[in-house]
Amino acid sequence: MESVNLKVSNAPFVRSKDSIESVMYNVALALAPATVMSVYLFGMRALVLTVVCILSCIAFEWLMDKARNKPNSCLDGSALVTGLLLALNVPANLPLWMVVTGSFIAIVATKHVFGGLGYNVFNPALVARVFLLISFPAAMTSWPMPAPFSFDMMVDMETGASPLGILKTDGVQAALASLSLMDGFYGTMTGSLGETSALALLAGAVWLWYKKYITMYIPLTIMGSVFLFTGLFHLIDPGTYASPAFHMVTGGLILGAFFMATDMVTSPLSIRGQLLFGLGCGLLTAVIRLWGGYPEGISFAILIMNSFVPLIDRWDLNDRKAENKKKPEKP
């Protein structure tokens, strides 16, 4: 008994099993249906792209940990989630060197230069996507046609514009003719790897919500505000503006609202902050889609609102301080 080596540490002595890893791997798991769907729709090339994207993110994470002399974090799951999200946000035929460039922007330029996990202001995968979109506009907007069960590498694949792109350039009639709403729901339309299938994305999101890793305040306000805003203009002029249902299922709205805007690190903590954040994302998305130069606006909207998060959090902070100021001093 005298050999017992007692250790002193801080209470509490029981801790929950939750960890950064469990959070991250659960997010990755929630994205699995969309990933499987993307391989089904866009073939082996989608799988290769996803693997390259994830592995390059993990490699950059490892390099940055070495460079910054930090504990190894490349397997904590956050690089995996960033890589997976970035892959789901690009077209399946994107050259692989561009994919690796995107990983570099996400992990090195967006995450680690700000201090690594927990300190980044902007969502890494979204910054990388926007970087690629601005740098390589042609490659990022020539979308392969979905071809279920075609497991070739799609070297000379047929490409087309996305429904939102058609809406922007050719107007409502052409856009509506290009797909049915059920195409949007199942995902049999052009688009980025993981954004096309509303069904697969929502299944993952509901599971994350059920496991309490995300709340629904942000996604539902984004969806709701986009619906109301586009719906309002559709009512005013149905000839110029597409129906809100069309806006719901096209582009990256669902992927963005449920998986990108809900990123813990880059979204507000309080409920009212989350509602405001969601509202801002939704309105900006709608404004960019209806009148902006780009057909899709969710990435820009979330990034713009990311920069407001410290300010939104300060709202809460100031209220806490005001509350304690008016209270009497402790006797």
Next chain:
Amino acid sequence: MKTFKTGGIHPPESKFTENTPVELMPVPKELAISLNQHLGKPAKPVVKAGSEVKKGELIGEADGFISANVHASTSGKVKSVKPHPHPGGHYAMTVFITPDGQDEWAEGLNTDPVDWHGFSKEDIIGKIKNAGIVGMGGAGFPTNVKLAPPPDKKIDTIILNGAECEPFLTADHRLMLESPEEIVEGLNIITSLFGGEARAYIGIESNKKDAIETLTSHASSKGIEVVSLKTKYPQGAEKQLINAITGRTIEPGELPFDKGCLVQNIATAVAVYEAVCKNKPLVDRVVTVSGLEIGKPKNIRALVGTSFRDISLFCGNLKESTNQIISGGPMMGKAVYTLDVPIIKTTSGMLFINNVGIEKARERTCIRCGKCVDVCPQGLAPWLLANVAQLREFDEIQLLGLANCTECGSCTYVCPSKRELVHWIKYAKALVNNRQKRKSA
């Protein structure tokens, strides 16, 4: 079923000893009775090395208003009076007694029970003070002081705390099953101090159905309401218990008596009964000895001053894989660094565990998941308090509600980044207190 409104967690209950009757532990070979077993100033020793003492004889006298008497837990000879490790982690003046084996009570103590109804209020509070009774739930606030609030504070609600929300601990649970009459009588004595209008409640978590039944059958005829509480930590924290039972909220800076409430622990009620009716000072208590690393987990009735070493031997010895021994529960207890530490009046549990996380634990960065905010029963933002504490911004942290933290540890329990949130908050509290002391000095 009632519960407090904000936050809360539900850690694994691990109540291994809930069906184990309380076992009387024999008098050990040596007792180390600390003179600092309560909140406030330590007691002044009134014995010297060589003094002969009987069981229940005064050995330490309350020093000042917030302090408490300390009594010999058995008869024997005082070996020495010197500083000794204390379960709180520091050294405290301690009276060592070598028992004579007779365990013989001093004259007039531990008598047959008498009827207390004839006693005056001053008599009752005097007996409680003489018996050295302190809050036995953990804080150790002198009970006689708590039972005599300022005259302008009207007490209308008296709550007996049988929640026992800490995992592992079953001492109060067993006491409720085995001594319901004493508990009800103790509560009646306390209630009688506040006139006829005060309502008495016993709050018990719903995972102790048998205790709820037993006490309901004993208490309902006496006008006491037994309240079933949702099993949720920290249901037994004073502020949360008041909120659960009365719906009232103790605002920052307020004490329970500001809202007409008084909360006492189950074990304290028994001690009050024994002090008033049997003239028995507080010299022993029920302790839960549990954890995966002890041979035979038990509930024991042990003398104050029994060392952790003697208790571990009595409970089948600890395994070699033990790396932590906790005094108290796993959420708010303290790790002790030596088995020489004695139990004191507030030691409700003793846990022998193998904390595997401790070797590789590393605080990682906050990922802003907001779980700590969700579970904080006081509605604070623990992640922010911890950040500001690390920056040593002590004016800022007070504005963020530092003083409202009850140190329940729920935030640290849920944190996926394994941040030592409550530790940083305690650290800030200690430094803020020191700074205020220096300012006023």
